[in-house]
Amino acid sequence: MHAAESIGFPSVQRGRTFGQLTDLDNKYSFVIPAYYRHMRFGLCSSRILCVRVCAVSFLRVCGVKTTVSMPKRAKKNEEAVDGETGNGAEPAKKEKKGKEPEAPILYEDPPDKMTSKDGRAANMKITSWNVDGLRAWVKKKGLDWVRKEDPDVLCLQETKCAEKALPSEITGMPEYPHKYWAGSEDKEGYSGVAMLCKTEPLNVTYGIGKEEHDKEGRVITAEFPSFFLVTAYVPNASRGLVRLDYRKTWDVDFRAYLSGLDQRKPLVLCGDLNVAHQEIDLKNPKGNRKNAGFTPEEREGFTKLLEAGFTDSFRELYPEQAYAYTFWTYMMNARGKNVGWRLDYFLLSSALLPGLCDSKIRNTAMGSDHCPITLHLAV
DSSP: OOHHHHTTOOOOOTTOOGGGGGGSOGGGTTHHHHHHHHHHTTOOHHHHHHHHHHHHHHHHHTTOOOOOOOOOOOOTTOOOBTTBOTTSOOOOOOOOOOOOOOOOOOOOOOOOOOBOTTSOBOOEEEEEEEOSSHHHHHHTTHHHHHHHHOOSEEEEEOOOOOGGGOOHHHHTOTTOOEEEEEOOSSSTTSOOEEEEESSOOSEEEESOSOHHHHTTOOEEEEEOSSOEEEEEEOOOOOGGGTTHHHHHHHHHHHHHHHHHHHHHSOEEEEEEOOOOOSGGGBSOSGGGTTSTTSOHHHHHHHHHHHHTTEEEHHHHHOTTOOSOOSBOOSGGGHHHHTOOBOOEEEEEEGGGGGGEEEEEEOTTOOSSSBOOEEEEEOO
């Protein structure tokens, strides 16, 4: 039995096309015209498509050849005929216009100011740099930059290197005959600070007098004739803020230590203080309010340090300067896009402010996820 007959339709002759169907038995003449009546009355395209598919499927079941083609969508405002434009040229393909990325706003370190507000010439140059691993930094030619910068004192943070494992390239530097190191007692390759001096300090101490802090090797203090120099690697509140409570304790104890020194002699504090104080000090403040380095607690701790009589030297000279950062994560090309944080500082006792000449961010110096900062001071 023919397939059409199995569902209640008389047989049709095989080999006929859709257009020849009207030549068939009159019993079938109503089928196709019914479909075309729907098409002529302009039903929606989806219904027309459904009707055509049904018609073709039925004819194939009946063994009739079908040569129906689906209509192509018409182009809007089509001016070309047979694939040619009016001037005989090939029609141009439309290009997708994607959103162009915004060009990053970069900070340009201005020329160094070598005279203080009271007219004195700078005679002390201090550089601070979180090197994110001393041995890797040396391999990245960090010392080449140091020799060009040529500071009187070089302070380093996050050295992650025990004194016994220090690279000979730095221990043998003749430019800095007086070198001082502090490292973690409990964790090798963790924390650590260093101070390299051209002139021997009067005295050098390590830590802040609190065992819970000092065992991590975060502070070196050098006494010079007219000031103390303190370099510090302040503890991070860590991912998930698991050390935020410890950081709050540190802030209180460290502020007390600095205030005690300031009573004896004015001081310069430099290093990675692990906080962006104001919204201007990082690229994305709104998205980082609950992240380490920009929590209300850490920012409040920094505010209290300023209220204790210390001044952020960079903001003193450049209060409205945006996009001036010292740290960029290695991920997502953050440094190339200048998506960063200002975490590294020079803070001064109020007695040293008249001698402030300049506070620099050397953001083009490579070798770490931080860049170096330099202070020019008249003492």
